[in-house]
Amino acid sequence: MVKASWGTKRTCQNCAARFYDLNKSPIKCPKCGRDHDREDFIKVRRGRTSAATTAAAAAAAAAAAAKAAQLAKAKKAEDALEEAAPDAESDDAAIEDTDDLADEAEDIEVEVEDDKGEGDR
Numbered sequence: 223m224v225k226a227s228w229g230t231k232r233t234c235q236n237c238a239a240r241f242y243d244l245n246k247s248p249i250k251c252p253k254c255g256r257d258h259d260r261e262d263f264i265k266v267r268r269g270r271t272s273a274a275t276t277a278a279a280a281a282a283a284a285a286a287a288a289k290a291a292q293l294a295k296a297k298k299a300e301d302a303l304e305e306a307a308p309d310a311e312s313d314d315a316a317i318e319d320t321d322d323l324a325d326e327a328e329d330i331e332v333e334v335e336d337d338k339g340e341g342d343r
Contacts, residue, residue, distance in 0.1 A: 232263060 224231075228242040232249060239253040248257040 232258070234258070235262060 229245040230243050232243050234251040236256040237254040243249045
């Protein structure tokens, strides 16, 4: 039997313990000790959207989808053109001047370690 002096039965939002608020303010959870305001226990309701808002959102989504499809189609066509006719500049960039490489090879010192003393692995 519930007595009116016990107050309202609450559920702690921190530890999920069920307790009576004893008509106190702020409401304190007996298990974890967290203080709650009365507004913490009020459920927020979502309002209904109007038909005009829903239709406008659907139209905007459809327009965005159409634009994305158009961009994807343009990108695919651009990629096809690049595969069909490669740029002459990209071929020239791959060819490199090798005159400097001979001079650099003379300056490089390489140390080779001998592993004869380590034994079989």
